[in-house]
Amino acid sequence: MSAPTTDRMTRLLALLPYLEARPGGVLLADAARDFAITEAQLQKDLELLWVCGLPGHGPGDLVDLSFEGDRVRVTDTAGLVRPLRLATDEAVALVVALRALLELPGLAETDAVSRALVKVSAAAGEPVDLAGAVTVSIDAREQTLAVVRQALQAHRALHLHYYVPSRDQRTERTVDPMRLLLVDGHWYLEAWCRLAVGTRLFRLDRVDDVAVLDEPSAPPEQAQPRDLDDGLYQPGADQPLVRLRLDRSARWVADYFPVEEVVAVDDPPGGLAVSVRTADPAWARRLVASLGGAARVDDPPELADEIAADARAALLRYSD
């Protein structure tokens, strides 16, 4: 079965129990939201169910719904009163995620997560044994995460002491929190930064100190969450280009950073020529130097000179 077919069948079998569990009736808009579908789709689903029922389709065998204005209520479920058991993947998704939350004490109340895990495992039955097929182990600075979560829930501004690795600097700033992101095992706060006057991502393990302020969080209208499908770092097209030549051992750089114009080259053998856009020359300098000779700067030439001069100065200290 295709994914949309599975989704619709799961929904059709769940709708009557959903209404049965809410005997006072449900607003159509609320039901549509709970099933993550449009009201038009919900109408179609209900109309389909309305003509279903037990064989014979005599009086009392058919599903019966009653509509009062924009509310719907079920008056006869034709015997479909409970949802279907959790499928294996559903149980795995639920149990593994709850276990992951236990490792993220700053994000949810640990006690509530433990209790939910016990109840959900009992309701899921056997498929829980298969949850061993996926494990999530996360490092978290629970304290920072808890404070940031608190600010987001209370809609308050935050004061951050934040380490900026590209400049190797400690900074202090006030931000208006927008949302929390978990990307590749790292937590980020997306916020409007009043110092930079722009939307910025702050990696939580680089936050040295954080305090919730009394003033409300007020991101201005132009503060838009960024679309992460293009990666976390999205350099502007107007930023200067740095051209690098990567050794075979440094080719991972092309996967890790947003690079333009990737060309395979013979010098060095198996190497790549790439261009990276950055507004921050210090970042490029640090990147190339940290590659320890596995990347050469083709352009700008002064960047190559600076890196070599730094290295010579350092070597002098070792020969003392």
Next chain:
Amino acid sequence: MSAKRAERLVNLVFALLGTRQFVTAERIRSTVPGYEQADGTERADEAFKRMFERDKTDLRELGVPLETGRTSMFDTDDGYRIARSAYELPEITLTGDEAAAVGLALRLWQSAQLGGAAQGALVKLRAAGVDVDGAGALPLQPRLDGGEPAFDACYTAARDRRLLTFTYTRPDEDTGVRRRVHPWGVVSWHGRWYLVGHDLDRDGTRVFRLSRVTGTARAAGPSDAFTPPDDLDLAAVVARQVGRPEHVAVLLVRPGTAVGLRRRAADLGPAPDGDDRLELRTTELWALADEIAAHGPDVLVESPPELRSAVVERLTRLAASA
């Protein structure tokens, strides 16, 4: 899916859930709306058979526990029924904070496979009367399983315990190597996804970075083809293979520089020449050497000697590169 097919499947569930007797295919054909009726031709019989087979497969795929059997010894054909106790989600009531935890947990998945499954679980819990707040008060976009094209194939093969074959390419290799693995499970460890399993060709436990699985990973052969070790701890296997012993390094750092290193270091007090002596622990000695070399003359390695020579080696290459 056509509305007709959906309607037929829903009616089939009603019919089989509403009986304690096994119902034969012929009886289903004549009482459940939507099936090709018998008209004495073989064509109609064939069409019904095909349709019914497909419907049974669909229901089983949805997780509907379809039973086959005979009600009495006089029955000549097998029949079908759905046992209510096996079909129905057991009673579950969650307090407000438990429901909030579940709502949050279900938003952790992003892949087609587990993201779709999380939505299915959410729908069922709501249908069981649990008010799970999926949107949540917390603006949060977690991606536990984002951006790994091989995730679904590896997870599914581990779940079904099927042989998995894929091409594995290390970053310093031009072409990948074909691997045949009994996949025990996928694990996210320190923000990276790994596949853990038994490599058939190397006859040993191996750990694979999912991001290095290139080409399409394919499951082959029957389900339940192997049994993972009883006391399997995926994260521990990865930690053993990927993690390394801890090293203690002592660095001499010029005052006011190398802020990033200082954040992780213990201050041992000033050195005679005015530098700060710092102690740093790491499991990644070569990564630390990369980082130190990037600080140029601001950071000097005092010990251990292998870190010192690794940094000198890097600096020598850098000095020659312009």
